[in-house]
Amino acid sequence: MRKIGVVLVAVLLSSGPALAGPGADFADFASELRGEAQMRAGDAASRPAAPADPIDIEDPFYFELEQFSVDAMRLSRALTETGGPEDLQCIFRGMSRDAEARLGALNEADSAGEQARIYRAIADLMRDASEIAPAADDGALGASMPLPTCSAG
Numbered sequence: 001m002r003k004i005g006v007v008l009v010a011v012l013l014s015s016g017p018a019l020a021g022p023g024a025d026f027a028d029f030a031s032e033l034r035g036e037a038q039m040r041a042g043d044a045a046s047r048p049a050a051p052a053d054p055i056d057i058e059d060p061f062y063f064e065l066e067q068f069s070v071d072a073m074r075l076s077r078a079l080t081e082t083g084g085p086e087d088l089q090c091i092f093r094g095m096s097r098d099a100e101a102r103l104g105a106l107n108e109a110d111s112a113g114e115q116a117r118i119y120r121a122i123a124d125l126m127r128d129a130s131e132i133a134p135a136a137d138d139g140a141l142g143a144s145m146p147l148p149t150c151s152a153g
Contacts, residue, residue: 022078023136026071030133033068034126036061041119048113055106065103065122072096072129075136088136098125 040061044053055062076092079085102122109115 021134021137022075023133026075026136027130027133029064029068029071030126030129033061033064034123034130036064037119037123037126041116041123044112044116044119048111048116050112052106052109052111052115055103062103065099068126068129069096069099069103072099075133079136084136088132091132092136095125095129 057063072092073096076089076096079089079092099122102118102125105118106115109118
């Protein structure tokens with residue numbers, strides 16, 4: 001009976017979901033941000049000629065986009081420290097910079113229509129991040145996803 005209990009515990013422990021790594025967590029976060037960006041794009045697109053609504057520093061989306069930028073840079077550095085693929089290091093650095101630039105662009109936009117385009121671009125960035133980020137956990141890229149190479153920087 002004791003042997004069955006040990007085997008049962010071993011089976012239960014091994015059949016549980018695998019622990020998510022930082023790449024999978026980042027992908028989930030990006031997916032959430034994508035939904036918010038799409039919603040905001042739709043709202044802004046419904047009134048394209050209206051003056052732009054600056055995104056306030058107290059707006060949760062502002063904070064989350066900044067956090068995305070920090071997390072992307074953190075993933076890039078972690079890959080650098082562990083000798084991970086250079087293309088992924090570069091891609092996450094680029095995502096970090098892109099998120100910061102788009103956050104600035106939201107506040108520089110003159111019209112809601114311009115902000116709608118920026119929010120759509122943020123949604124696209126988040127889609128890309130959610131597709132690419134899991135590769136950081138295993139350090140390998142799927143053959144079906146060709147990625148651009150980038151120069152140092």
